Each structure stands twice: as C-alpha cells, then as structure tokens.
Amino acid sequence: MKFECKLDNLKQKILLLEKITGRNLSLPILNSVLFIVKGNTILLRATNLEVGVEITIPAKIGKEGTFAIEGRVISSFLNSLDGDENITFEQLDNTISITTKKHSTIIKITPHDDFPSLPKIHQNKAKIRPQILIEGLRSVWFSASVSDIKPEIASIYLYSQGRDLVFVATDSFRLAEKTIKGVGVNIDPILIPLKNALEIGRFFDGAVDELSVSSDKNQLALETKEIYFTTRLTDGVYPDYRQIIPKGTKTQVVVLKKDFVNSLKTANIFVDDFNKINLKIIPEDSLLEIESKNTKVGENTTQIEAHLEGDPIEMSFNFKYLSEVFPIITHDSVALRFNDTNKPLIISPVGDPSLLYLVMPVNR
C-alpha cells in the first residue's frame, strides 16, 4: 500500500472523522479510522455505530490496500503538521511510514478485519441543498431534550408538508418549529437523534454540492460526492405537538429584539433558583414590564416600550427557555403572543412566519 496526497485536505477530513471515533469501549477497532486505498481515491471510514461516515479524497495511488490507524493518533499527528505540502503513506508490515519534506514518521496500524461496513439504504433518493437541512436543524436543535429517557423528544422531528420541509424539536418545556418553504422534496417523517443531528451539522457545514437524502424506518443516509453519512433514527412516534399550539391570540406584543434580549439579560442577574422571569403587559401604557426577584440577591424591573394589543396579562417564564430562541432570530423585531396564563407563549420573528417558538409558563 502506498499513496500520496495533499496534507491540508487529509488533515481536515481526519479531524472531522476523529470526533466520532474513540467512544466505543467494547469494540476497540471503532476507535480507528479505516483507510481504503483503491483506484485513484482513498476512502476514509469511521463509525461509532450511531453514525457512520465515509469520506473520499483524491490521491496519487502507488499501490492499493487497506489499513486502520487509531483516530486519536493520526489526527493529533496531522494536526501538528503545517503547510500545504504533499504527504506520503507507505505500509511496512504492521506499520505505516508517513513522510513529508520535513518529517518521517512510523505509526502502528490496528488489524482492520473487524472494522464494520456501513449500512446502505436502497430507497429513492431526494435531492436537497445542504444549507436547507443545516438551517432547519440549527433553528430547532437547542430545544430538543438532552436526556435520553424519552428518545422521541431527544430527537429532531423532520417531515415534509406539501412542498415545505418542517423541523421540530421540543423538550416538553418549550418547542421550536421551523418550516422551510418550497423545498419540494418528499421526505417521510423521521426522528433524528439530537447527537447525530449535531454531527450532520458538523459534517455538512459549508458543503456546496447537493445532498442525496434517503431513509428507511431505521436509518438515514446523506450523500454528496465526497461524503457518505449515515445515522440511526429513533424508532418511535413523535408527540402530536400541533394540538398544543394555541390557535388564537389574546394579547400580542411586538418589541425590538435587541431591547427585549438586553432586558432579559438584566433580569437574569436577579432570577431565583427557578430562573423565573415575570412578564407584565399593560396595554394602556404601551409598556412591557420584565421583573425578576431573588431574595438573596435583589430584584429588578425593566420597562420597555412595545407595541401592545389585547388584554393585560401577567405570566412567568423560565429565563433559559425564554431566551434561548433569540440567537437564531435574525429579524429586528419579535412578536410575543399570549393566550392564557396556563397556555404557552408564542414567540416568532415579525415578518418571518417560518419560525415558531413556544414556551410553557412557570406556574406559581
């Protein structure tokens, strides 16, 4: 086995792959990255049995062959190298000799017989731009549950509705729904485990080629010319979340995002152990009052000007759930829609109906 390729390209790919190696204690081979040198490409493969990835990079092949190197070792090694030079790999018995202009290195290889293959899906493939998928996932994934007790809500729910693609995540205290209009692909409803969705974001961030998406009941595969990515799907039924979205609006507040976020930050200094923030809406005075109070620290009331419609209302929310949506809102003003003291608050950017965020109130 012998090949030569560009250092920076290999380094970049190995660093991506290394993150998913090294988590499996029961099968040590999974800590390695598999190199399959064939034709005029190298196929790099890594998996943790939750997700599996294959990346193809071009190379000048001297002799074909297959070997596996521990991911931690190869990534730290490549990461320590600089410059855009060529790097040569050559197998000598149980070792790989790696040479650049400056370095000459020998790394032990691990037996690769037990390195698993990745499941392939033989289903119809839909084409989608990677930005769409990543935007959708990023808009909601902060809302998914981080605990694995309920695997359904520790996942991101993805389905097509007409020509639109809908992403949903909830941890039962808040819910984010992102609709991306006019995608025009048909994807069966799937539940992507949150951790694996984060990997999708990592691998396809900045990708330009169209993604081929295929899925069956248990597995999702995403494919570009360079990368084949597959992940396990959560087997389960997503809660019927639509029924908790309140239909009407009793009180509506339109406020500048900047003002609201700043006053939330101020209020956060004085929240109690339950992170409680009280919102008071006084339509007569066109004022939105944000209060927090901690008997040990002190208290704060901030009044911000806002455009208010409807009945006066007073409700409490958890700071964390209330504030986490704002980083993904790019519009200047947001609408807060209140219904009843026991119904969730709806937050959405003004002029962007694609994002819907629900927060459950804190009961007193």
Next chain:
Amino acid sequence: MHTNETIWTSALTQIELSVSKANFNTWFKNTFIAKQDSGTIYLSVPNAFVKDWLANKYHTNIVRALREVHPTTRCVEYVISKTPPSQKVQLAQQKQEEVFSEQMSLRDFDVNRNDGLNPKYIFDTFIVGPFNELAHAAGQAVIKNPGSSYNPLFIYGGTGLGKTHMIQAIGNQIKKQNPNKKIYYITSEQFAIEYIDSVQNNKMYLFKERFRKYDLLIMDDIQFISGKEKTQEELFHLFNSLYENNKQIIFSSDQPPKVIPQLEDRLRSRFEGGMIVDISKPDFESRLAILKNKLKQGEYAPSDEIIEFTASVIQDNIRELEGVLNSIICQSQLKKRDLSIQEVKQLIKNNTKPQKTISIKDVMKIVSDFYNIEERALLEKSRRKEVVKPRQVVMYILREDLNTSYPYIGQKLGGRDHTTVIHACEKIKKDIKDNSVLNQEIEQIKNILYNNQGQGVV
C-alpha cells in the same frame, strides 16, 4: 421441542467460540429470533449497523451455528426491531414465566414517574354499569371542565370496586387531551411520607412549591390521613391553594367524608364542598361485562358457562373477580386444557372466602329450610333437639364463613350469651370431624347458600 429462545441461546454459545469477545459483545448483544417461517429464521437486531455487519461478516457463522442446533434452518434474515435495554434479562426470565404470559402484558405498563399515573388505567377498559354510572358521569364532567364543575370530586366505595381505576383514568384522559397539564397522582400515605420527609430535611418550601404547581391533583385512599394532624393541616393549605386557583382535585376513599374518623372538620367540610359520589357493588351484568372485557386482553377464553358462574359467585369485589379469573386462566394453562365447571367451583371455593355474599338472614332461612323447621324456632328459647342442631349450624356458618362476632351472633339468634355461641361453634367443629353425615349436611347447606346467589332465589 426447541423454542426460538433455546435455539438462539445454543447458537450463540457456538458463535461465541469463533468470535472475539469484543466483537461478540458488540454485535450479538440484544439479538434474538423474532420468528421462524418454513426454514427461514428471522433474527432481530437493534440497528442497521448491526444488521449490515452481521449479514456481511458473520452470516456464515450464524447460519452454521443455527443449522447445528436446528437442522431445518434454510436461511437467515435480519430484521431491525426496537429492543428494551433489559432485553437480555427478560429473555432469561421468560422461560420460567411463559406459563403466565397472560399477566406478563401488564408489566409493560410502568407508572409514569412524572405524574404517578399508571397508563393501564384508562376509560377504554372501564366498564360502566348502574353501580358506577354516577361516578363515571361526574368523572366525565371533570374531564370536560377540570377545576370548575365538580371540585373537589370525592369518590368513595368499598375495596376493589374500581375507585383507583376511575380516578387514574380521569388523570390519564386529561393528560391525553392536554399533555401540558401538570397532573399528579399520589396516595394519601405517600403524601404523608413525603410531608414527613420534607419536615425532616428542612425542605418544606420545596414540598409546598411542588404540590402547588399541579393543575390536577389526585389523591387516593384519603381515609389513611385520619389521625395525622400535621399532614391534614398541610393538605388543608394545599387544598385551599389549589382550589382558589381553580385546579381540579380528586379524592378517593373507602368511606364518605362524614364517616372518616379523626378528620379535621375544616377538611371534612372541604371534601364535602364539591361532588361526592359513591361506587356501589356491581350488578351481575356489569360483572359479566367486566370479565368479558378482561378476557379480551388475553388470548385464552374460558367457556361462557364458567364466566357466568364466576360472575354470579363473586359479587362485591371487582379485584377478587379478576383474581379468580386469573387463577382460572393460570390453572387451565398449567393443565393445558379447559377447566370443567366443577373444577372452577373447587377453585373458587379454595381461593375466596365468600364472606359478605350472604346475610345472616339468608343463612337462617336456608338452614331452617334445610332442616325443615320454622325460621322463628331458631330464635326461640326452646332446647328441642331438632331445633338445637340447626341453631348451632347457623352459628357455626355465621362464625366460619361470615366471620361474625360471637356476641353479635348470640344477639341475632334470640339474645343468647356469646359463650353459648362459642360452645356451639366448638361443638360443630368437633362433630364435623367424626360425623360425616353432619359434614355432608353443612357442605350441602353451603352449596345452596353460595350457588343460589345471584339468581335471585334467596
């Protein structure tokens, strides 16, 4: 005959020899034979990675091992299915518990830790009859308008009549209709324990905070709160707080609030402030419906005759009714055949103490009929031999089967002293052993007593 499980266990033992431990643990964990179909074995695997790798790498090993154990194996297919983490343990247990598979299904239901509700209690499995229709209607009203129509809802009735089922079903239904509602089910005993805990650990504020946040609080067996003064006080405050915020509260008890001893008046009056409904004993048709409904959940069905008989004998406790049904199913599975009506009678006789099914009057009437004397004669002072014996038999049955107290028996049978009754019972007990005729007579009387019930003869 090999079961799927034994086949796979022995195949695994062989595979284990030819595969490294790490590989074996990774790839063969949580696998089992899902089904067999004319020579094809369907192997269930937890995910696509395993499926792919088993099919590519270990297929030959698997097929070879399976053929050795089970020579008719032609090919092996892999299917992905969800497996609970405790699958392995369950597989090990399944062998012993195969016989009881009818009850196994109940184990799938776990009490939800967030709200304490058991999802097996739903209205779909709740039989409504004349005995509980008022409670059911009140429950439905509460579901429609929680917190406003009947608050608090107080349901009482004897043991095993479905109070817990009823109130948990209300909770489950409300949860289903509105998953955001904070619902909590707790027994009054648990409430008292948690209260004491919070006092011990200085966590009173957490305790208060925790219970005040619920939209629906269900408290079971509230009668156990009797005599616990501080717990009652806490409940009183909790009640007020929930009530003022229009949160629904549901209580169950085996007695109406008026009769619960050592209950603070302010609590009692609050319990009475909403809607008090009772669940009485089910009538024959309802009992039959309950049994038939219960059978729908399992695979085995005893004959109608047996079901009707069971429904007619077990009269005032639904739990007991289901218990008897379970033992009928269990017995017939053990014996691998249907039970005859005689066997069922025997089974019921063994399993249940038919205490409350008969009144003192019934006993007196049947015994006097049996011995062909006037019922009145039992109460008289007469010591004629033909009256004394039936009188003693009545006392004996009242004592043994109905567990009536000696003084009460004496009082009912013409104001006799309780020592007379004790003597009578001892005497009959002793005589039964030596006197087979008497023994038969008593058996016959009991037969008449219990078998004629429910058909309205008595």
